[in-house]
Amino acid sequence: MTENPTDVTIDLRSDDSEGQQLPEIGLDESRVRQIVRETVQDTVKEEVQRAFAKDPAMKRGAIVASKGTLDWAYPPLILGNAAAAVGMETSIFFTFYGLNIIHKDHAKRLKMSAVGNPAMPMPVPGTMPDLITSLPGMIPFATKMMKSTFAEHNVASISELLSTAQEMGIRLIACQMTVDVFGFEQSDFIDGVEFGGAAAFMAQARKSHMTMFI
Amino acid sequence: MSELQVDAVVDTRGQNCPMPIMNSTRAMRQLEVGQVIKLMATDKGAKSDVPAWAESNGHEVIESDTQGEVLTFIVRKGED
Numbered sequence: 001m002t003e004n005p006t007d008v009t010i011d012l013r014s015d016d017s018e019g020q021q022l023p024e025i026g027l028d029e030s031r032v033r034q035i036v037r038e039t040v041q042d043t044v045k046e047e048v049q050r051a052f053a054k055d056p057a058m059k060r061g062a063i064v065a066s067k068g069t070l071d072w073a074y075p076p077l078i079l080g081n082a083a084a085a086v087g088m089e090t091s092i093f094f095t096f097y098g099l100n101i102i103h104k105d106h107a108k109r110l111k112m113s114a115v116g117n118p119a120m121p122m123p124v125p126g127t128m129p130d131l132i133t134s135l136p137g138m139i140p141f142a143t144k145m146m147k148s149t150f151a152e153h154n155v156a157s158i159s160e161l162l163s164t165a166q167e168m169g170i171r172l173i174a175c176q177m178t179v180d181v182f183g184f185e186q187s188d189f190i191d192g193v194e195f196g197g198a199a200a201f202m203a204q205a206r207k208s209h210m211t212m213f214i
Numbered sequence: 215m216s217e218l219q220v221d222a223v224v225d226t227r228g229q230n231c232p233m234p235i236m237n238s239t240r241a242m243r244q245l246e247v248g249q250v251i252k253l254m255a256t257d258k259g260a261k262s263d264v265p266a267w268a269e270s271n272g273h274e275v276i277e278s279d280t281q282g283e284v285l286t287f288i289v290r291k292g293e294d
Contacts (some may be wrong), residue, residue, distance in 0.1 A: 005230050078231065078232050081232045081261075082231075082232045082235065083238055084239070085235040085236055085239045085267055086235075086266070086267055086270035086271065087270050087271050148279065153230055154228050155230045156229075156230070156232075156233050160233075164233075164236050164250055166239075168236070168239070
């Protein structure tokens with residue numbers, strides 16, 4: 001191996017100075033190494049932090065809203081608004097049933113069902129069996145109940161969250177494929193909605209540290 | 215809490231997440247760097263939300279105070 005002229009071994013430890021006092025500064029080698037190590041660590045840490053702060057992906061977010069019930073309409077809008085409030089350039093992609101959220105008739109389309117939703121608080125003790133919650137009239141009842149509970153607690157309405165999102169510059173993007181499959185027209189959606197495909201989401205998501213599928 | 219000169223009062227009492235920070239963001243957009251808002255909130259989450267929101271935007275929470283259910287923050291607009 002030593003015969004090979006391309007093999008170069010660099011020994012950082014100089015045999016001459018090992019263990020000796022460095023006369024100019026009066027520090028032994030291990031102390032010098034310690035100082036260098038600490039200084040380099042601090043510098044690297046600072047540089048990495050600076051690089052992270054400059055990273056534009058720290059300031060971008062992409063959220064998929066895929067569900068179309070009243071309870072599931074809230075999380076993408078609340079989190080999207082919060083992302084914009086903390087200074088992120090935010091996009092929300094509405095696909096499949098999530099299209100209900102940005103439909104002009106969202107107030108009528110977003111409903112609440114207690115069927116298969118044992119976590120939903122009901123004004124009766126215990127959990128209602130699905131046999132009861134699936135009776136006619138239960139969906140309007142559950143929807144009304146949730147709306148009034150949210151209103152009592154001063155939770156912003158879906159309309160308010162949508163208008164705030166648009167004011168904050170959040171991009172609301174409807175999935176064109178599901179718009180077509182569900183038989184919607186572009187004019188069915190609130191003003192300002194953009195239309196795009198999965199690649200439009202990916203183009204934003206790949207530049208974002210914060211992505212969510214809701 | 216000191217009687218500091220404030221440039222805008224953001225009263226979010228009664229509002230819930232995320233409206234306190236949304237309304238604070240609205241208010242900050244109207245102000246210049248260095249100007250100060252007084253933010254009042256009853257949303258219990260504001261206790262951690264307001265400092266997180268401020269830090270993310272480069273704003274400085276100068277003072278915070280709790281009187282009963284009302285949280286009050288004095289926040290100075292920073293450079294983003």
